[in-house]
Amino acid sequence: MQKKFLKNLALLVFLNLLVKPFWILGIDREVQNVVGTSEYGFYFTIFNFSFLFFIFLDLGITNFNNRNIAQNNQLLSKHLAGIGTVKLLLGLLYGLVILVAGWLWGFRDRELYLLVWVGFNQFLLSLILYLRSNISGLLLFKTDSFLSVLDRLLMIGIVGVLLWSGLFTGNFSIEWFVYSQTIAYGITALIALAAVLNKSGRLRLNWNAPFFLMIIKKSLPFALLVLLMSFYNRIDPVLLQRLLPEGVGDYQAGVYAQAFRLLDAGQNFAFLFAVLLLPLFSRMLKDKQSIEHLVKLSFSIIISGALVIAMLAVFYGNEIMHLMYTQNPAESVAGYNLRIDQSARIFQLLMFSFVGISSNYIFGTLLTANNNLKVLNWIALSGLFINLTLNIILIPRLQAMGSAYASLGTQTITALLQFYVAHRLLQLKINFNLIFRFLLLVALLFASGFGISWLQMDSWFISMLMLLVIGVLFTVVLGLLNVKELVAILKEEN
Numbered sequence: 001m002q003k004k005f006l007k008n009l010a011l012l013v014f015l016n017l018l019v020k021p022f023w024i025l026g027i028d029r030e031v032q033n034v035v036g037t038s039e040y041g042f043y044f045t046i047f048n049f050s051f052l053f054f055i056f057l058d059l060g061i062t063n064f065n066n067r068n069i070a071q072n073n074q075l076l077s078k079h080l081a082g083i084g085t086v087k088l089l090l091g092l093l094y095g096l097v098i099l100v101a102g103w104l105w106g107f108r109d110r111e112l113y114l115l116v117w118v119g120f121n122q123f124l125l126s127l128i129l130y131l132r133s134n135i136s137g138l139l140l141f142k143t144d145s146f147l148s149v150l151d152r153l154l155m156i157g158i159v160g161v162l163l164w165s166g167l168f169t170g171n172f173s174i175e176w177f178v179y180s181q182t183i184a185y186g187i188t189a190l191i192a193l194a195a196v197l198n199k200s201g202r203l204r205l206n207w208n209a210p211f212f213l214m215i216i217k218k219s220l221p222f223a224l225l226v227l228l229m230s231f232y233n234r235i236d237p238v239l240l241q242r243l244l245p246e247g248v249g250d251y252q253a254g255v256y257a258q259a260f261r262l263l264d265a266g267q268n269f270a271f272l273f274a275v276l277l278l279p280l281f282s283r284m285l286k287d288k289q290s291i292e293h294l295v296k297l298s299f300s301i302i303i304s305g306a307l308v309i310a311m312l313a314v315f316y317g318n319e320i321m322h323l324m325y326t327q328n329p330a331e332s333v334a335g336y337n338l339r340i341d342q343s344a345r346i347f348q349l350l351m352f353s354f355v356g357i358s359s360n361y362i363f364g365t366l367l368t369a370n371n372n373l374k375v376l377n378w379i380a381l382s383g384l385f386i387n388l389t390l391n392i393i394l395i396p397r398l399q400a401m402g403s404a405y406a407s408l409g410t411q412t413i414t415a416l417l418q419f420y421v422a423h424r425l426l427q428l429k430i431n432f433n434l435i436f437r438f439l440l441l442v443a444l445l446f447a448s449g450f451g452i453s454w455l456q457m458d459s460w461f462i463s464m465l466m467l468l469v470i471g472v473l474f475t476v477v478l479g480l481l482n483v484k485e486l487v488a489i490l491k492e493e494n
Helices: 002-035 037-052 061-071 073-105 110-137 141-164 174-200 209-234 236-243 248-286 292-324 333-369 373-398 400-425 432-455 460-477 483-491
Strands: none
Touching: 002 037, 002 141, 002 174, 002 248, 037 073, 037 110, 037 174, 037 209, 037 236, 037 248, 061 073, 061 110, 061 209, 061 248, 061 333, 073 110, 073 174, 073 209, 110 141, 110 174, 110 248, 141 174, 141 248, 209 236, 209 373, 236 248, 236 373, 236 400, 248 292, 248 333, 248 400, 292 333, 292 432, 292 460, 333 373, 333 400, 373 400, 432 460
């Protein structure tokens, strides 16, 4: 299982490194530069608002299905027909929920129009994720890896043509961006469906009330967990728009989005661990195999990477934000510098929250595979309470910076709680030696960062690459990234 995990993690990371950085840094970033901070902040708020209710599209079915198919491959054909019908009905429910919630929240006219399109995109994305859960549940990780980047690959082509080809007249609008996503998600959903049908045979949708109720009953704990986590992970820009004066809210949401974009990129890569680990943990727990070594291996890899990235943000956050974002036509130089400085500080805080997020992808996935959903829901509820409390207190005083502090506090506390619960319920040993090596890595990275800064090199980019290389070397020297162990696992026989 460790060999399967490493080989497919390498494939997933390779494909995502090819596609997603260009999407985030080349396309998504350029869209914000073209439409402006406030306009992108408007879209970012609508998108995150729609994401708050994403669970109504799924009710936890995707996570349940991934775990169930991994343990019972023979149920694919039976469940696909029934769940396919349920997904269509949930799409209608979700559309109704977001429209009513949006109206009650105060959205009108253009906000509601964009919410409809973004909501439809969320439905298509939910469908893709469900179809992929069948594929990864069958441990067909190569196919799943291809599908994980296909939507972004299509969007790069479509939005790239709209932005740079010169074939289309008029100013690029945020609506064009949303329509492009619709086309890309639609094509990806059709290809994912074809891949699943290749394994299940012909699909005949049917309505089976007892089956529907059984699936919903088993999925509801997953649903509640995802709902609570969606709120404390995605509510920040929504609260910024609502708690700050008109105009200021959209602008601050845009500033937050500038920093959040790179956190989102990191989360995409961390999520790859969860995609691979959920079916592997589920299978190993069912077969009574020890999961301790796989937990240590995956945790060491992801946390080492997260700490190195956080240190890069500390020393080079301002330069990275300057590189990514341009001055808007109506913006003064002082206004631009202020926006970049604020984004850089937010970026640094969010990258430290990424350490907690990465830990949650390991231990949250492990507890999900072990069906400890009740305790996970209590942890998520605590996270939501902490996040809302901190945001309500800090946003009026610190604006977008307040949301960044709220995120850091929430992710750190929930990560510690999940680690503690996994330790107690699954008798995982607390590896104090590993914890010490992580702390030593942080200290060495701080010292190296200050040392490189003292050199005052002409190129900050070269300095950043030096710190990155030094960070990777430290992870190897400290045994956090054990090259010999990885090679030995990859050489094992199946």
